[in-house]
Amino acid sequence: MVNKLNVQEVKPQRTCQTKKTRYSAYKLELREDFNNRCGYCDDEDYHAGGKSGYQIDHFKPKSIPRFEVLEHDYSNLVYSCPYCNRAKWNKWKDSNGFIDPCSTEYKQHLCRDKHGKICHTTKQGKYIFTELNLGLKRHEILWIIRKIEVQKCELEVRIQMLKKGHAGRLKALEQFLEIQNLVDKYTRSFRDSI
Numbered sequence: 042m043v044n045k046l047n048v049q050e051v052k053p054q055r056t057c058q059t060k061k062t063r064y065s066a067y068k069l070e071l072r073e074d075f076n077n078r079c080g081y082c083d084d085e086d087y088h089a090g091g092k093s094g095y096q097i098d099h100f101k102p103k104s105i106p107r108f109e110v111l112e113h114d115y116s117n118l119v120y121s122c123p124y125c126n127r128a129k130w131n132k133w134k135d136s137n138g139f140i141d142p143c144s145t146e147y148k149q150h151l152c153r154d155k156h157g158k159i160c161h162t163t164k165q166g167k168y169i170f171t172e173l174n175l176g177l178k179r180h181e182i183l184w185i186i187r188k189i190e191v192q193k194c195e196l197e198v199r200i201q202m203l204k205k206g207h208a209g210r211l212k213a214l215e216q217f218l219e220i221q222n223l224v225d226k227y228t229r230s231f232r233d234s235i
């Protein structure tokens with residue numbers, strides 16, 4: 042598929058082997074295993090208050106009696122932003138419903154276009170996209186912010202390399218960095234408002 046990216050930049054993996062009696066005690070481990078990102082939309086947690094702002098989702102809802110047994114089971118927990126967790130709530134379908142974000146299947150149904158917008162590629166993907174409200178503008182903007190930050194770091198390295206004897210190119214790069222800083226300032230203003 043051309044120009045389509047994975048929603049998850051780094052695949053989350055549940056590595057915690059410790060058994061705990063309360064699911065809430067797993068937050069640090071979940072944060073690490075999910076790379077500080079929401080399992081569903083991939084937003085980084087610092088945009089929503091970090092660890093304290095992020096929540097623990099029960100993939101198979103604990104409110105459904107037959108899943109009560111999974112309430113404190115690490116394999117059923119997902120580090121989630123408040124937007125996805127609230128949208129998912131206690132929804133469940135036994136087939137063609139949600140897909141565990143740690144499953145390799147996740148990327149077969151959802152992707153991201155080159156501008157950061159989350160898209161669905163299958164009927165099941167459309168269900169997940171709709172139920173989790175993955176079309177929220179904030180998911181797109183936060184992806185752009187991440188890209189700009191990466192680009193800025195690369196540019197700073199390049200400027201250091203060009204400092205001797207490449208005045209023209211250096212000037213151009215400095216101007217570009219200046220523009221990036223302005224864009225950064227603009228997008229950062231969204232952090233607390235979205």
Ligand SMILES: [Zn+2]
Nearest residue numbers: 079082122125
């Ligand atoms: Zn999310």
